[in-house]
Amino acid sequence: QVKLVESGGGVVQPGDSLTLSCQASERTYTQAWFRQAPGKEREFVAAIAWLDGAVEYADSVKGRFSISRDNVNDRTYLQMHRLKAEDTALYYCAATNSAGFSTTRAIGAYDNWGQGTQVTVSS
Numbered sequence: 001q002v003k004l005v006e007s008g009g010g011v012v013q014p015g016d017s018l019t020l021s022c023q024a025s026e027r028t029y030t031q032a033w034f035r036q037a038p039g040k041e042r043e044f045v046a047a048i049a050w051l052d053g054a055v056e057y058a059d060s061v062k063g064r065f066s067i068s069r070d071n072v073n074d075r076t077y078l079q080m081h082r083l084k085a086e087d088t089a090l091y092y093c094a095a096t097n098s099a100g101f102s103t104t105r106a107i108g109a110y111d112n113w114g115q116g117t118q119v120t121v122s123s
Contacts, residue, residue, distance in 0.1 A: 002026055002112040004093045009117030012083055020078040020117060022093030030099040031069060031076040032110060035089035035119075042092070044105035046078060056103040061087075083121045090116040 003025035012018050022031065032047035046067040047056045055067055066079040076093060094110035 002028055002095050004095060004112055004114035006091065006093045006114045006117040009091060009119045011120045011122065013123055014084055014121055016083050016121070017079070017081045018083060018119060019080065020091055020093075020119070022076040022078075022114060024074040024076070024093075024095060027071070027074050028095035028112065029097045029101050030095065030103055030109075032094045032096075032103070032105075033067065033076075033078045034092045034094055034107065034110075035087075036092070036116075037086075037089040040089075042107060044107065045091070047103035047105060048076065049099075049101055049103050051101040054103055056105060058105070080119070083119075085121050085123075088119060088121050090118050092116045 005023045008020040029050050033045040034042050036042040048067045064082045069076040093114040095112040096110045
C-alpha cells in the first residue's frame with residue numbers, strides 16, 4: 001500500500017491561486033487529484049503519468065489548473081489558478097500502478113488514496 005499525504009489546502013478568495021502537494025511513500029506510475037464537494041460525488045480533476053509526463057484534466061479545470069510531479073522525491077503538485085467558488089472541495093491525491101503507464105480519470109483504477117486537504121474559495 002502506497003501512503004499519500006496531501007498538503008497546501010486553505011481558504012482563498014475567488015481569483016486567487018493555490019498549490020497543493022502530495023507526498024508519496026514510493027514511486028507510482030500514475031498519480032491524480034480528485035475532489036469532492038459536500039453532497040456531491042468524488043470527481044476527477046487531473047492526472048499525470050510517471051513514464052512520459054503525459055497529463056489529463058477535467059474540462060472544468062482545463063486552462064486554470066496544472067499538475068506536475070517531482071520524480072526524484074515522489075511528489076505531485078496541483079497548481080490552481082483563477083479559483084472559483086465551485087472549486088471548493090476536499091481534494092484527494094490518488095495513485096495507481098494499474099493504468100498501464102498512462103493517465104486515467106477512472107476513479108476505480110486508483111487503489112491508493114490520501115486523507116484529503118480542504119480548499120475553500122470564498123469572498
